[in-house]
Amino acid sequence: MSRATGVGTGGSPSRPEPQSMTGMPAPRRADQQGLEMLRGERIKEILKQGGPREGVVLSGWVRSVRDSKQVAFVMVNDGSCMDSLQVVVDAALPTFGEVIKAGTGAAVRVTGNVVPSQGGGQQWEIKATAVEVIGSSDPSYPLQKKRHSFEYLRTIAHLRMRSNVFGAVFRVRNAAAYAIHRFFQERGFLWVHTPIITGSDCEGAGEMFQVTTFDLEKPPRTEDGKLDFSKDFFGKQTSLTVSGQLEGETFALAFGDIYTFGPTFRAENSNTPRHASEFWMIEPEMAFYDLGDNIRLATDFLKSMTSHVLEHCSGDIDFLDQWVEKGLRARLEQVVASPFAVLTYTEAVERLIASGEKFEYPVKWGIDLQTEHERYLTETLVKGPVFVIDYPKDIKAFYMKVNDDGRTVAAMDLLVPRIGEIIGGSQREHRLDVLLGRIRQLGLQEQDYWWYLDTRRYGTCPHAGFGLGFERAVMYLTGMTNIRDVIPYPRVPGTAEF
């Protein structure tokens, strides 16, 4: 820790102290000497560069220690990549005894040389010349070298990212987020930060969390005993957003191509491996787009994100392929390489009826497709991603464009194996009279949508968009089967730990 004390006591004596006009030493510049890097190099870069090489410094956390009388092998991982680096610690080193007792999980700083490994498990290893235990780890450290259940790891969510699987998952999550921004930014899309607190009670996508500063023991009430939201923080009833789409549409009608990418909240009591109360959603919205344009963009989008992750998280994908979903890499490569199928809802219903499968929910035109039907279409019939389009209008949202047949809307759901619906979108109803008709028909209040309807009054145009649940995408990219295991600290009904 010599460097740290050096900084704390004012720097190296070999460097003249700058003087300010007050006679006090001026603050040192951040790039001046004496602020040498504590951490050293990242393991990802060390492995990429290879060896042999001398004088390498690295810092990370101990994954395992195997020691004998003469030598100890310390596996160190710094989170930069899947691989840990094997550090060979000779018993002659002064800190040998401290290192082998530091414990799994301890933070260490290693100085040494990159040398070809004598053992079979790895190409390179570090022959340590010094090992410093920065922070030892209590013997109660809950992560063992052997495999843990995901259920158990969820109870130690503050440590589980130090495990192999969760290291891979969260690196993939990061890469996917970057790939999404890159995809849209390269195409000139504007990233819009739609509000998280919303005063619209008409977003129409499920139960909402209320936002209030009321004293819940004694909230203000009106004369007839109802809650008086005019006295609440915003002067009206507010909630956490369930979708940024309606606001997104207003931006699309100014900038052409926009997308949202942010948190979304649903207060539904959903207890499944695919639902969370807090998740992230991506919602692109494009002006002068029809359903065909929308399908093409969604296809390019999913392929682009997948191929970015394959390229930048190769080691992670290989690990997940081996331990989480056999054949993951091949599946993702196939998604990138193959065209996506398109079926109209009507065709899908015909295929389901003709399949001869015994479904729990019988299929007939007009019903919403159940999970079992979607799985048959994507897993058995197409064996890959498939768009289902042109759904009956009665089972879809008010804002979707009514087709010329008068009974279907220009909706699209992208179904993928294992996950089911991963993308849902539509061309929007841009004709004011038709949209108003739909709102009234569904018993919605026209005045709640006054600003949304204005977009159809002032320069309306055909436009389209879709929504993607980010965590669903991460599940699809990692092979993980529970959404709670692709979110750092998942929020689901009954659970908000950490």
Add this chain to the structure above:
RNA sequence: UCCCGAGUAGCUCAACCGGCAGAGCGGGUGGCUGUUAACCACUAGGUUGGGGGUUCAAGUCCCUCCUCGGGAGCCA
């Protein structure tokens, strides 16, 4: 929210028809000349998810609550 299933040592799991609560891993101690989920020996570790009931006797049977998993619904 509904239907199934599960909850036993820090973790993963055994324990027959109701009859003395166990193993592997992990931890501790010691050993081992290059290990790869290292190995060998010894050792500590339990209110069997909570509460109630039946019984001479309950991890085991009954009721109830909680948590987790699978399926469904809602949905992304």
